[in-house]
Amino acid sequence: MKVFNFNAGPATLPDVVMERAQKEFCDYMGSGCGIMEHSHRHKLFEGVLARANENIRTIMEVPENYDIVYIQGGASMQFAMIPMNLYVPGKAMEFADTGTWSAKAIKEAKLFGETKIIASSKEDKYTYIPDPAKMTPSEDASFFHITSNNTIYGTQYQSFPESKCPMLADMSSDIMSRKLDVSKFGMIYAGAQKNLGPSGMAVVIIRKDLVERTPANVPTMLRYATYTENDSL
Numbered sequence: 001m002k003v004f005n006f007n008a009g010p011a012t013l014p015d016v017v018m019e020r021a022q023k024e025f026c027d028y029m030g031s032g033c034g035i036m037e038h039s040h041r042h043k044l045f046e047g048v049l050a051r052a053n054e055n056i057r058t059i060m061e062v063p064e065n066y067d068i069v070y071i072q073g074g075a076s077m078q079f080a081m082i083p084m085n086l087y088v089p090g091k092a093m094e095f096a097d098t099g100t101w102s103a104k105a106i107k108e109a110k111l112f113g114e115t116k117i118i119a120s121s122k123e124d125k126y127t128y129i130p131d132p133a134k135m136t137p138s139e140d141a142s143f144f145h146i147t148s149n150n151t152i153y154g155t156q157y158q159s160f161p162e163s164k165c166p167m168l169a170d171m172s173s174d175i176m177s178r179k180l181d182v183s184k185f186g187m188i189y190a191g192a193q194k195n196l197g198p199s200g201m202a203v204v205i206i207r208k209d210l211v212e213r214t215p216a217n218v219p220t221m222l223r224y225a226t227y228t229e230n231d232s233l
């Protein structure tokens with residue numbers, strides 16, 4: 001009997017996908033070698049990576065001035081990488097606090113610098129998202145961070161705020177579920193396990209100019225440029 005998992009998180013996949021993954025696990029495209037056994041520098045794996053990039057770029061209409069990278073540690077790792085890479089001392093990191101995951105992002109940012117909450121529904125137990133049209137991030141903030149869909153609370157932005165500083169969005173639980181204008185965002189990220197693929201990894205779509213921002217003392221594996229310059233390999 002097929003069991004359907006409707007929990008928030010890893011969910012039911014189509015049989016055809018599972019069967020193909022199972023087959024290619026043992027022999028990828030007749031190479032005599034399973035996909036897990038191939039070098040990540042082999043042309044067959046390069047094809048897998050190129051298709052993943054191409055699919056994301058096409059489905060989400062990602063403009064050319066954005067890089068697409070895959071980083072271990074899930075969306076939670078991004079809560080720390082964002083302030084490490086994108087905080088500019090003297091310019092606050094601004095947030096909309098709309099649920100558990102926003103609060104976790106804010107908690108991590110506080111470890112690295114000044115934060116400011118410019119909209120919140122915390123007092124009302126996160127039962128709604130404050131009007132995005134009334135969110136006015138400062139022009140000179142390091143960035144403005146939102147959570148597009150608040151897993152657990154079930155609240156989702158139906159329109160996005162206008163922001164003159166780079167707007168960053170955690171889209172872990174609604175990425176690719178609707179059409180959106182990527183160019184409104186400095187960065188979009190998502191833990192892969194809900195809407196896209198296996199757990200433990202985040203997809204990060206980042207505007208190229210922001211990749212340059214990272215201070216010199218950020219460790220190599222926590223710098224966005226390490227991933228963009230090496231095609232996530």
Ligand SMILES: Cc1ncc(COP(=O)(O)O)c(C=O)c1O
Pocket residue numbers: 073074075076077101147149150151170171172173190191192193200201
């Ligand atoms: C909106 C949102 N952000 C972040 C996370 C954390 O994701 P990860 O488990 O990839 O760290 C979740 C997980 O449920 C989430 O729903």
